[in-house]
Amino acid sequence: MRITRFADGEIDVKIGHSVRGADVFLIQPTCQPVSENYMELFIILDALRRASAGRITAVLPYYGYARKEKKTQARDPISAKLMADVITLAGANRVIALDLHADAIQGFFDIPVDHLTAEKLIVEYIRKLHLPNAVIVSPDVGGAKRVGDVARLLDLPIAFVYKRRPKDDVVSEQRVVGDVSGMDAVVVDDLISTGGTLVGVSHALRAEGATSVRVLATHGVLAGDAVQKLVDSPIEELVITDSIPLPPEKQHPKIKVLSVAPLLAEAIRRVHEDRSVSELFK
Ligand code: R5P
Numbered sequence: 042m043r044i045t046r047f048a049d050g051e052i053d054v055k056i057g058h059s060v061r062g063a064d065v066f067l068i069q070p071t072c073q074p075v076s077e078n079y080m081e082l083f084i085i086l087d088a089l090r091r092a093s094a095g096r097i098t099a100v101l102p103y104y105g106y107a108r109k110e111k112k113t114q115a116r117d118p119i120s121a122k123l124m125a126d127v128i129t130l131a132g133a134n135r136v137i138a139l140d141l142h143a144d145a146i147q148g149f150f151d152i153p154v155d156h157l158t159a160e161k162l163i164v165e166y167i168r169k170l171h172l173p174n175a176v177i178v179s180p181d182v183g184g185a186k187r188v189g190d191v192a193r194l195l196d197l198p199i200a201f202v203y204k205r206r207p208k209d210d211v212v213s214e215q216r217v218v219g220d221v222s223g224m225d226a227v228v229v230d231d232l233i234s235t236g237g238t239l240v241g242v243s244h245a246l247r248a249e250g251a252t253s254v255r256v257l258a259t260h261g262v263l264a265g266d267a268v269q270k271l272v273d274s275p276i277e278e279l280v281i282t283d284s285i286p287l288p289p290e291k292q293h294p295k296i297k298v299l300s301v302a303p304l305l306a307e308a309i310r311r312v313h314e315d316r317s318v319s320e321l322f323k
Contacts, residue, residue: 043055043057044081044085052077052081052084054084054088060092062093062094063095064095064098064313065089065094065096065097066137066309066313067085067086067089067099068100069082069100069101070101070102070103072260072262073262073264075106079127082099082128082131083127083128086099086131090131090132094132096134097132097133097135098133098134098137098312099128099135099137100136100137100305100309101138101139102139102283102305103284103285104121104141105124106123106124108142108234109121110122110142110143110146121143126149133152134152136150136154137154137155137157137305137309138155139157139158139159139284139305140157140160140231140259140284141231142232144156155308155312157308157321159259159299159301159304161322162282162301163229168195170227172253174223174224175195175225176197176219176224176225176226177191177192177197178202178219178226178228178242179200179229179230180204180215180228180238180239181203181238182204184229184231187229187231198219200226201218202218203216204238204241204242215245221249222250222251223251224250224251225252226253226254226255227256228243228254230256231259232262233256233258233260233279234264235265235270236267236268236270236274239258239271240274247275253277254275254276254277255277257280258279259301260282261287261296263281263287263291268291268296271295272293278295279296279297280297280298280299281299282298282301284301304321307321308321
């Protein structure tokens with residue numbers, strides 16, 4: 042497939058081979074530049090549908106706009122639902138997604154959604170750290186279930202941080218709930234955007250006596266100067282996955298990247314062969 046721009050910036054797509062009747066998997070993380078990547082996705086889906094593809098699966102390692110999944114104020118949009126509608130309208134018959142910000146986003150689609158998780162990768166990474174006195178921490182109440190699952194698999198205690206956001210992208214208050222004193226705190230989150238949440242969490246954990254702070258998150262959005270803020274914070278190690286490509290200028294020795302490629306590949310294989318995907322997570 043070749044993607045080009047018309048002189049006025051509009052996107053053009055040329056599919057170089059016949060896809061008639063084919064089981065097509067289109068991999069497109071809708072990361073920054075989010076709107077460009079979404080428009081590309083919609084236009085490619087349209088091209089595939091009009092080229093008589095047999096079945097089209099949109100593989101979305103990162104689902105942009107996922108954090109706008111409900112109205113938090115009057116007259117708010119629900120952009121995560123709008124994206125789901127347009128993905129379906131453009132031609133997707135099925136979606137494979139990874140660690141959606143909220144599980145309920147699956148229900149925004151009226152087509153099948155296979156919701157994958159990087160939990161196993163995260164659990165294995167933490168296990169190999171052999172931390173003597175670890176506690177798994179959720180950076181907010183919304184992440185408590187995710188963190189509870191990870192802690193249960195590792196048989197470790199949990200703590201969470203009460204977070205208040207007076208407005209989007211601004212965090213005003215973070216209070217640790219649970220015992221972290223003298224412990225190695227491992228914070229697990231779905232995504233890091235401005236880094237504000239995790240920088241605040243790392244300070245709050247150290248103030249409560251945590252001996253070290255590590256962070257594992259599936260999606261490294263790392264907007265603006267997030268990397269600098271995180272690197273300058275008490276966070277010792279930051280582990281993300283390659284659901285979003287990490288450009289060279291954002292790479293740093295403190296940042297480790299785990300690959301979700303084998304997980305996506307196995308899910309694609311199973312969908313193609315009409316085999317269970319949920320078995321992957323048993
Ligand atoms: C919040 O619910 C998410 O799980 C993340 O903690 C949050 O969205 C990260 O955003 P930022 O890095 O901008 O604080």
